[in-house]
Amino acid sequence: MIGETQHYQVRIFYEDTDHSGVVYHANYLKYFERAREDYLGYQQLIDLGKEGIGFAVYKAELSYNEGAVFGDVLQIRSTAQFDGDYRMIFHHEAWREDSNKAAVIADIQLVCLNRTKKLLKISDLDIFK
């Protein structure tokens, strides 16, 4: 999983756009998280949640090149890597069809917290074994 590129599709609905006609900028953070949840596994995240363990976004950097519009099917391309024992970095790109440049690019740093909000060693989690 780590090192491979995941492909995940997001359809753009009315709810995603704003009155400027394109997708509201904050929504890309949602699309990238959908891709990460799919990448990490829904059942795995549910199981971790039962133990009080969850991922939290620590830093996010986004670059916007082009606006997506209603009806688009964005392809989200994601790769992940560990950054030390306690951090994980996802690189995400949102591609519109027939485009030769990503519409939006992001680097998202995650940490993993237990029930008492203490940092956990991400690389020790079962889901990466």
Added chain:
Amino acid sequence: MIGETQHYQVRIFYEDTDHSGVVYHANYLKYFERAREDYLGYQQLIDLGKEGIGFAVYKAELSYNEGAVFGDVLQIRSTAQFDGDYRMIFHHEAWREDSNKAAVIADIQLVCLNRTKKLLKISDLDIFK
């Protein structure tokens, strides 16, 4: 509180609109809930939450007459009444400025649930005493 009309204001931002140019229809349910949370009291809801008690929407009926746009300040007018011991009905209206008719009207039925999802007598709650 019960029987009186509460007035609550909601500013319309970019995030609230969709590419048709007006407020996305689902968002009015958010505005009405903001008004209810303000009506019931934030601290009161936090305190109930600590005991595992929360309100849940059981039925919602909305009528849309006019679309609000970016920059509008909607006035939300809300009244509440008990409907038996276990239900509460909020009537909400969203008014645009200088309008002679409510833009959106809603009746929202709430129930109150404890930690085990059992119905509680709403009229017995301390916040209504």
Added chain:
Amino acid sequence: MIGETQHYQVRIFYEDTDHSGVVYHANYLKYFERAREDYLGYQQLIDLGKEGIGFAVYKAELSYNEGAVFGDVLQIRSTAQFDGDYRMIFHHEAWREDSNKAAVIADIQLVCLNRTKKLLKISDLDIFK
């Protein structure tokens, strides 16, 4: 199309839930609209939009029976019918897996407006021919 039941799937992500642990009530209006957009056709809605024609929600009635949670795949079952020449009613049900009752049920009335917000005869639209 009219009269048939459409099946549409919605995955529940972190973004869909609130701190009570279940899906935020307003989001079902989004899921039902996603299903309607899929039902009516994205390209058809884009083409109508270019002519300044769009659908607008006129009335919405929702009944909530059960809360969906993170990781759920809701099956949205939708049927549509005309109600006179100017209105269309969608009946939507959101089903959780392995459930014997719909989690949320809704009736959504739509009208169709042109660029000057005048009502159009829905049954005359090309997409229904």
Added chain:
Amino acid sequence: MIGETQHYQVRIFYEDTDHSGVVYHANYLKYFERAREDYLGYQQLIDLGKEGIGFAVYKAELSYNEGAVFGDVLQIRSTAQFDGDYRMIFHHEAWREDSNKAAVIADIQLVCLNRTKKLLKISDLDIFK
């Protein structure tokens, strides 16, 4: 206006949280945009919109230190500066009450586009004169 710190308040409602119990990370981009819209002026943005002129987020960098919860009143502190003729940078901080560190910090770069998506000189806009 440029150089001064704007103070803007955001109340945290149920809609803002997710099932982890704290505010969903993407929502801070909304709060910061609300502050920017308030800063730039709603009527000014409406007037620019009528000429087909609008601001677009070009880059966003966010650091998350602490999660806000239901009932919080976040104080958003914003400052703006020009970065050359075509870019504007907003620095935003979201502060929880009684905290000695900002919960979330962001730098947001904006460009200004006309109807044909051509870059405009931001510093030439009437709203900055």
